[in-house]
Structures are given as structure tokens and as C-alpha cells.
Amino acid sequence: MPIRVNLLAEAQAAEDLRRRDPVKRAIYIGTFLFVLALAWWSSLQLEAMRAKKDLSLVQTEIRSHTNEFSSVTAGLKKFPAYRKNLINCKN
Numbered sequence: 001m002p003i004r005v006n007l008l009a010e011a012q013a014a015e016d017l018r019r020r021d022p023v024k025r026a027i028y029i030g031t032f033l034f035v036l037a038l039a040w041w042s043s044l045q046l047e048a049m050r051a052k053k054d055l056s057l058v059q060t061e062i063r064s065h066t067n068e069f070s071s072v073t074a075g076l077k078k079f080p081a082y083r084k085n086l087i088n089c090k091n
Contacts, residue, residue, distance in 0.1 A: 006012075
């Protein structure tokens with residue numbers, strides 16, 4: 001029976017080691033985790049931008065109502081004088 005010698009055994013073993021290289025796997029996993037963290041950070045930034053926009057809209061609305069309230073209270077302060085003038089005009 002002939003002895004079979006695989007002359008490519010060393011090359012095949014080296015290829016298997018290269019394919020299953022733990023450093024390469026670590027680099028792939030690290031890159032995946034980095035991209036995942038970058039996506040999470042981007043979603044947080046987007047949420048913060050939306051919150052700032054909403055805050056700006058609410059502050060603008062509050063300022064608008066404050067201006068309206070100021071004009072109404074100023075009118076209420078003048079009301080007794082107008083009423084007095086109206087009563088004096090009727091007499």
C-alpha cells in the first residue's frame with residue numbers, strides 16, 4: 001500500500017489558522033461595536049436636537065402669552081378710569 005504524503009498540508013494548516021485568526025475576529029467585533037456605539041450616539045444627538053427645537057417652540061409660545069397677559073393687565077389697570085369717565089358722561 002502506497003504512503004500518501006500531502007505536500008499542501010502545511011499550506012492548508014496555515015490557511016486554516018489565518019481564517020480562524022482571533023486577532024482578525026477581535027478587529028471585526030471591535031469595529032462592529034464601534035459602529036453600533038456611533039449609531040447610538042447619533043440617535044442621542046438627534047433626540048437632543050429635537051428636544052431643543054421643541055423647547056424653543058414652547059419658549060416662543062410662552063413669550064407670546066406673556067406679552068398678551070401684559071397687555072391685558074395694562075388694560076385692566078385702566079379700566080376703573082374708563083368706568084369713572086363713562087359714569088361721569090352719563091350724568
